[in-house]
Amino acid sequence: MAKRSIPEINAGSMADIAFLLLIFFLVTTTMDKDTGMLRQMSVKIDVPEDMQIDVRKRNLMKIRANAQNQIQVRSELTDIADIKEKVDYFYKANMFTDADGDFPEYLTVNKYTCDTSIVAIEKFLDANDDPAFVEFKEAERREWEKRLNVINTLKGPYREMHRSAAIQIELQTKTHYEILISIMNEVKSAINDIRDEKGKEIFGIPYRTMVQKRDLDGKGNLFKDEISLLEILVPERIVELKPADLQ
Amino acid sequence: MAKFRKEGGKASPAINTSALPDIIFMLLFFFMVATTSKDIDPMVKVERPKSTETVDLTPFKQRNEIDFVFIGKPLKASFGDQVRLQLDGQFGDPENIGKWKKVKVDDKGAQIENVITCLKTDKEVGYGYIYKVKEALRDVKALQVAYGAEQGKPKY
Numbered sequence A: 001m002a003k004r005s006i007p008e009i010n011a012g013s014m015a016d017i018a019f020l021l022l023i024f025f026l027v028t029t030t031m032d033k034d035t036g037m038l039r040q041m042s043v044k045i046d047v048p049e050d051m052q053i054d055v056r057k058r059n060l061m062k063i064r065a066n067a068q069n070q071i072q073v074r075s076e077l078t079d080i081a082d083i084k085e086k087v088d089y090f091y092k093a094n095m096f097t098d099a100d101g102d103f104p105e106y107l108t109v110n111k112y113t114c115d116t117s118i119v120a121i122e123k124f125l126d127a128n129d130d131p132a133f134v135e136f137k138e139a140e141r142r143e144w145e146k147r148l149n150v151i152n153t154l155k156g157p158y159r160e161m162h163r164s165a166a167i168q169i170e171l172q173t174k175t176h177y178e179i180l181i182s183i184m185n186e187v188k189s190a191i192n193d194i195r196d197e198k199g200k201e202i203f204g205i206p207y208r209t210m211v212q213k214r215d216l217d218g219k220g221n222l223f224k225d226e227i228s229l230l231e232i233l234v235p236e237r238i239v240e241l242k243p244a245d246l247q
Numbered sequence B: 001m002a003k004f005r006k007e008g009g010k011a012s013p014a015i016n017t018s019a020l021p022d023i024i025f026m027l028l029f030f031f032m033v034a035t036t037s038k039d040i041d042p043m044v045k046v047e048r049p050k051s052t053e054t055v056d057l058t059p060f061k062q063r064n065e066i067d068f069v070f071i072g073k074p075l076k077a078s079f080g081d082q083v084r085l086q087l088d089g090q091f092g093d094p095e096n097i098g099k100w101k102k103v104k105v106d107d108k109g110a111q112i113e114n115v116i117t118c119l120k121t122d123k124e125v126g127y128g129y130i131y132k133v134k135e136a137l138r139d140v141k142a143l144q145v146a147y148g149a150e151q152g153k154p155k156y
Helices: A012-028 A080-092 A111-127 A131-154 A177-202 A207-216 A224-233 B017-034 B058-062 B094-108 B127-139
Strands: A035-040 A060-065 A071-073 A076-078 A106-109 A158-161 A166-171 A238-241 B066-074 B084-087 B090-092 B116-121 B144-148
Touching (some): A012 B017, A035 A177, A035 B116, A060 A080, A060 A177, A071 A080, A076 A080, A106 A131, A111 A131, A131 A158, A131 A224, A166 A177, A177 A207, A177 A238, A177 B127, A177 B144, A207 A224, B084 B094, B090 B094, B094 B127, B116 B127
Parallel strands (some): B066 B116, B116 B144
Antiparallel strands (some): A035 B144, A060 A071, A071 A076, A106 A158, B066 B084
């Protein structure tokens, strides 16, 4: 009898199994990367009259857009492309010296101001325990502690934009989402560019690179302190106002 | 003629196909690595605006610190042509998003202040609607919001 050779294992079904798995993945996943612009909203509290911070015109930059996609910056008709330059000037006008009285004030923060502010907050917290205020003041205290960290890292006092300085974005009910994103994009781009500059100056690495590396790091701890410092030196103060024509 | 003999009955494959599964596995690994799981199919039309200052939300998805909602006009005409808010698989009202968010956060076992809500909004939705959604979230202390946008240069 001729020796019967052992039949090979039919490998055809392996391909079928692989195809099945592939189709499963094709159907249940997407290559679309979910991306977005992060925004932090503020806590809603009713601050009594005597605790409200006085906001002067110089510290605000109002950007308004209507439903016809027309944009005004501080009541002047502007092109979207020019917003970035204006925001850049808004931040830099008085950053090094008190040069322009129409733009935000910069105040020197040194160890003495931090210490006295923290002491004042602690005295306030000892006297009041209304939970709304406690939260608000605790957040303020954390801010002052972060400022102390900045002073320690920079080994000296630094100039910070006035606490009430902000860029206000006011839209109408029918203004398209696209316009909000375009405006926010320009403002954030200007702020992040300044942060990149400062990052290179102080740490030798641009801010955006640090953020990328931190996001790739699983725990989010890489460059945490450096990023925190830059976010205090160049604070992102964007406030979205309620549309005037909203019911 | 005798030299040409028919081969025996067994069908021995002329081409060795054992490498085919390997190719398929390679494709499979590519998809496993390059994709993220799709959550819900949007029931509303969402065309995202472009922005250069976006942040990749995938790490937040992986740490389960983010929820997505869709805002836009329904794809099916039977649902009307007004802008609607889609919460998971159903339509909802901006006033109800607070309750929905609390439930989602409880399921995750996290703090509501730490869970981001990503608003995947169509580029033509009016800001008034979005503002209402944000205020409803603010009322329940879900303060972290992400405006969904595609990475790219915005058209002016």
